[in-house]
Structures are given as structure tokens and as C-alpha cells.
Amino acid sequence: MRMVDLIAKKRDGHALSKEEIEFMIKAYTSDEIPDYQMSAMAMALYFQDMTTAERVNLTMAMVESGDQIDLSDIEGIKVDKHSTGGVGDTTTLILAPLVAALDVPVAKMSGRGLGHTGGTIDKLESIEGFKVELDNKTFNQLVNKNKIAVIGQSGNLTPADKKLYALRDVTATVNSVPLIASSIMSKKIAAGADAIVLDVKTGSGAFMKELEGAKELAKAMVAIGNGAGRETIGVISDMSQPLGYAVGNALEVVEAIETLNGNGPADLTELCLTLGSHMVYLAKKANSIEDARARLEEAMRSGKAIEVFKTFIRAQGGDETIVDQPERLPRAGSITDVQAPCAGYIAEIIADEIGIAASMLGAGRMTKESEIDLAVGIILKKKVGDYVEAGEPIATLHSNQSDVAAVTSKVLAAYSITDQKPTVPPLIYQVIT
Ligand code: URA
Ligand code: CA
Numbered sequence: 001m002r003m004v005d006l007i008a009k010k011r012d013g014h015a016l017s018k019e020e021i022e023f024m025i026k027a028y029t030s031d032e033i034p035d036y037q038m039s040a041m042a043m044a045l046y047f048q049d050m051t052t053a054e055r056v057n058l059t060m061a062m063v064e065s066g067d068q069i070d071l072s073d074i075e076g077i078k079v080d081k082h083s084t085g086g087v088g089d090t091t092t093l094i095l096a097p098l099v100a101a102l103d104v105p106v107a108k109m110s111g112r113g114l115g116h117t118g119g120t121i122d123k124l125e126s127i128e129g130f131k132v133e134l135d136n137k138t139f140n141q142l143v144n145k146n147k148i149a150v151i152g153q154s155g156n157l158t159p160a161d162k163k164l165y166a167l168r169d170v171t172a173t174v175n176s177v178p179l180i181a182s183s184i185m186s187k188k189i190a191a192g193a194d195a196i197v198l199d200v201k202t203g204s205g206a207f208m209k210e211l212e213g214a215k216e217l218a219k220a221m222v223a224i225g226n227g228a229g230r231e232t233i234g235v236i237s238d239m240s241q242p243l244g245y246a247v248g249n250a251l252e253v254v255e256a257i258e259t260l261n262g263n264g265p266a267d268l269t270e271l272c273l274t275l276g277s278h279m280v281y282l283a284k285k286a287n288s289i290e291d292a293r294a295r296l297e298e299a300m301r302s303g304k305a306i307e308v309f310k311t312f313i314r315a316q317g318g319d320e321t322i323v324d325q326p327e328r329l330p331r332a333g334s335i336t337d338v339q340a341p342c343a344g345y346i347a348e349i350i351a352d353e354i355g356i357a358a359s360m361l362g363a364g365r366m367t368k369e370s371e372i373d374l375a376v377g378i379i380l381k382k383k384v385g386d387y388v389e390a391g392e393p394i395a396t397l398h399s400n401q402s403d404v405a406a407v408t409s410k411v412l413a414a415y416s417i418t419d420q421k422p423t424v425p426p427l428i429y430q431v432i433t
Contacts, residue, residue: 003027003037010044018057025061029160035167042164042173050178055220056227058178062186065160069109069192073140076105077283080193081275082184084217085115086239087205087355088247092120093256094264094272095279097309100148101299102292104283107143108150109191116355116364118249118372121152126250126330126374130318148312157190177213181220185228195231195282197275198222202429203240205351211236211429218432233278234432237271238425241349241384244268248363248377250329251398257323260309262300267383267427273297274428330375332398338408340388344417349384353414354395360407361399376400378411385424388417 001023010016016024024041027033050058071078079099083089096106110120117123121132132152134142142149161183168174188196198221201207202214218234225232244265246255258264259272277292286292299305310320322328358364362373375398382394395411397404 003033003041007037007040007044010041010048013048015051015054016057018053021054021057022061022064025058025065025160029065029163038164038167039171039173042168042171042176042179045179046173046176052223052227055178055182055224059182059186059189059224060228062158062160062164062182063190066157066190067155068190069155069157071107071140071192071194074105074107074143076103077194078105078107078192079195079197079279079283080108080188080191081197081199081279082188083199084184084201085205085207086201086243087116087351087358088242088244088252089201089239090123090244090246090252090256090259090268091199091272091275093123093253094259094268095276096148096150097260097312098272098296098299098305099276099279099283100146100312101304101308102280102285102295103147104280104285105143106148106150107139107192108148109153110150111153112365116352116359117247117252117377118364118374120150122372122374123249123252123256124150124316124318126253127313127318127322128328130313131316134316142315146308146311146315148308149316150312158186161186177216177220180207181217181224185221185224188225189228189230193230196225196233197278197282198225198232198234199271199275200234200236201239202236203238203351203425204348205242205355206239215430215432218430222432231282233282235275235278236429236432237274238267238427238429239351240425242351242354242380243271245380245383246377247354247358247380248361248398249372249374250331251377251379253322253329254326257306257309257326260300260305261303262297270427278431332373332375332377333400334398336397336399336404336408337393338395338397338411339391340382340394340415340417341390341412342417343388343390344419345421346382346384346386346388346394346415347418347422348416349380350414353410354378354380357397357407357410357414360410361397361401361404373400382415385422
């Protein structure tokens with residue numbers, strides 16, 4: 001087989017066979033196909049699209065390019081969740097113990113990530129003593145015993161995706177639905193999921209800013225998951241403003257504790273209950289989505305969910321007393337209010353801009369090497385639809401730096417205040433099955 005022929009075939013709009021896709025991904029991973037040929041292929045794929053069969057075959061070829069996590073020693077149906085980015089998205093920290101409280105096995109591998117705040121692993125590391133590196137055996141044992149364990153990324157998962165993603169980044173081919181969908185799904189499948197719940201965000205803070213694009217991506221990922229034999233559903237949720245109130249690592253741990261106790265922000269709680277009920281249903285631990293939801297609500301009310309969170313922290317060496325005494329988490333040196341410049345209704349909070357403001361405080365990494373400050377971040381005091389008086393705090397900055405003028409301006413620029421009461425966008429747009 002020659003790569004040049006495959007490029008020509010795709011350029012002319014024909015579908016590639018399973019064997020052709022496997023050949024291409026294998027040879028690209030082992031450096032036998034050079035970047036310039038793969039670049040041409042990526043651009044051909046961008047313009048000519050891929051059939052569902054091609055997408056499934058590309059995904060599975062990338063899964064097979066590296067290690068795959070074997071979760072077969074863990075009892076039950078392993079359901080994973082993936083959120084496509086966002087700002088102040090604390091859902092994993094909440095969902096993991098919440099669904100584990102209903103006996104759904106949570107064997108989660110999470111990232112540190114680059115971005116506005118750290119990833120789930122960074123957030124967990126704001127808990128003193130918490131270990132994110134476990135050997136496979138301990139990991140499996142903990143999931144069987146407590147139904148939950150979370151580890152940092154290890155092993156050589158989907159090297160083909162890493163290489164292709166880096167190439168797409170510099171050849172203007174990131175923004176292609178079949179390529180994004182197969183990239184994300186290959187990582188979930190390699191991490192051992194039997195079933196997958198996708199949280200596809202739309203709005204200013206999302207990868208897919210427009211609803212139509214988010215729908216198309218969700219449909220593409222659901223089709224790949226189901227085509228690869230992993231039951232998959234997609235929830236399209238709003239990210240036109242940050243989720244919840246907290247944006248920052250330790251601050252989000254506090255918000256997660258409040259939510260598990262049933263006292264969390266309405267939007268974050270609703271999203272977790274929606275995603276969680278689909279996870280419980282796919283794990284066959286409930287007879288219907290409604291039944292799953294009622295039992296998740298009961299786990300919050302009864303204290304079961306927070307007990308599981310404590311057990312989880314203790315099992316991984318962390319200080320579980322932070323759950324009842326969150327003031328023991330890392331705390332910033334100073335707290336500064338950002339005041340509303342005028343009275344009115346909050347019409348918009350550009351999520352990305354709040355994220356950038358949080359990373360200016362040191363909550364996120366700019367490069368893989370940068371250190372993050374787990375204590376710092378932003379607490380929003382007002383969300384879209386709320387009324388403020390002039391001079392009232394719209395947000396507070398938790399900071400360890402003396403000059404927060406630039407961050408204050410950034411937060412002010414993210415907020416729009418109007419005279420008329422705005423319509424608040426829906427939190428959940430659609431569920432794709
Ligand atoms: N995130 C991914 O993991 N892959 C993409 O291609 C785009 C976003
Ligand atoms: Ca939040």
C-alpha cells in the first residue's frame with residue numbers, strides 16, 4: 001500500500017477501507033509515513049469528511065496504536081464520562097463519588113491538563129497527602145472495594161492521536177468533526193470504558209461555540225462509541241458562562257463538597273444529576289433514568305455521597321478532614337472584591353475571559369512545566385439573570401499576588417450589565433442517544 005494513493009483516494013472523495021486506515025495509522029505512528037503526507041491526508045479528511053465506518057475504524061486504529069487499560073478485574077460495567085472543556089467545570093470531582101454511591105464502579109484516569117485551571121488530578125492534589133499514582137493492582141482493588149479510584153495518566157495511550165493532534169494543531173486541521181470525535185473517543189476507549197457519557201459543551205467557554213456544531217460533534221462521538229461496541233450517550237450542555245461559582249483548584253474542591261452535600265450551585269447540581277443518572281442507567285444500576293436520578297438525589301440528601309468522597313480520599317492517602325473543615329485546604333493570602341460598575345442585570349459572563357483571569361492569578365498552567373497555585377482563583381458572586389447594585393461585588397479574587405488590577409479589569413470585561421432582564425440560556429439543550 002502506498003500513502004500517496006490513499007491521499008489521492010480521499011482527495012477524490014472516496015471512503016478508505018479498514019485495512020487502509022489501519023495501515024496509515026500504524027505506519028504514521030512508527031514514523032514510516034512522514035508528517036508531510038499525513039498533513040495532506042488531514043486536509044483531505046477535513047474537506048471530504050468521513051463515513052461512520054471510517055470514523056470507527058480510525059478511532060480503533062488509534063486505540064490499537066498504544067497501550068489499552070485492562071479493567072476486566074473490576075466487577076461491573078465501567079462507565080466513563082468526558083466533558084469537552086469548559087471553565088470552572090467541577091463535574092468529575094462530584095460525579096465520581098456520586099455515582100459510586102450507587103455502586104457504579106468508577107475507575108477513572110484523569111489529566112492535569114493545560115488551561116484556565118488545573119485538571120481533576122490537580123484539584124485532588126490540593127488535598128494534603130492525596131496520591132494520584134497507584135499501581136494497577138491497587139487501583140483495581142480500590143475500585144472493587146470502594147467503587148472508586150482516580151489516577152493520573154500513565155502508560156502510552158493512543159500515541160497515534162498524540163502525534164496526529166500535534167500535526168493538526170499546526171496545519172489548520174483541528175477543527176474537523178470526524179477528527180475531533182475520533183481523537184476524543186480513542187482516548188476514552190483506550191482507557192477501558194465499557195460505556196461512555198459525553199458532556200458536550202456549547203457557548204462562549206466551549207470548544208464548540210455554536211449549538212449546531214456541538215450537536216454535530218455529539219452525534220459523531222455517539223455514533224463512534226456505539227459503532228465500537230461501547231454504549232454511548234451525549235448531553236449537550238451550556239458553557240456560555242462558567243459552571244457553578246468557583247473557578248480555581250481548591251476553590252472547586254470546596255464547591256464539590258457543597259454539591260455532594262446537596263448545597264451546591266443550581267446549575268452544577270443539575271448537570272451532575274443529569275450526567276450521573278445516565279451513567280447509573282448505562283451501568284445497569286437503575287431501571288430508568290428517572291429512577292437513577294431519584295436515587296442520586298437521595299444519596300446527596302442522606303449523606304451517602306459525601307461518605308463515599310471521604311472514603312475515596314482516605315483510601316488514596318489524603319486528609320479526609322477537609323470535607324468537614326474545608327478551611328484546611330490551601331488558602332490564598334488575600335481576597336479582593338470586584339465591584340459592579342453600575343446597577344442592572346447580568347446579561348453575559350464570557351466564560352473564556354473568566355478562565356483567563358483565573359489563570360492570570362496562577363490557577364492554571366500556561367505550559368506543561370508551569371507550577372500552579374492550588375489556592376487561588378475566582379468566586380463569582382453573580383450569574384446571568386441576577387440583579388446587582390452599583391458597587392456590589394460581582395466576584396471575589398483569591399490571590400497570592402500584591403497587584404490584582406489587571407485581573408480585576410479582565411473580570412470586569414467578562415461581565416455585561418444591562419437594564420433589561422435577560423433570558424437565561426437553558427442548561428441542558430439535548431440528549432443524543
Ligand atoms: N480534544 C481532543 O482530545 N482532540 C481533538 O481533536 C480536539 C479536542
Ligand atoms: Ca465551578
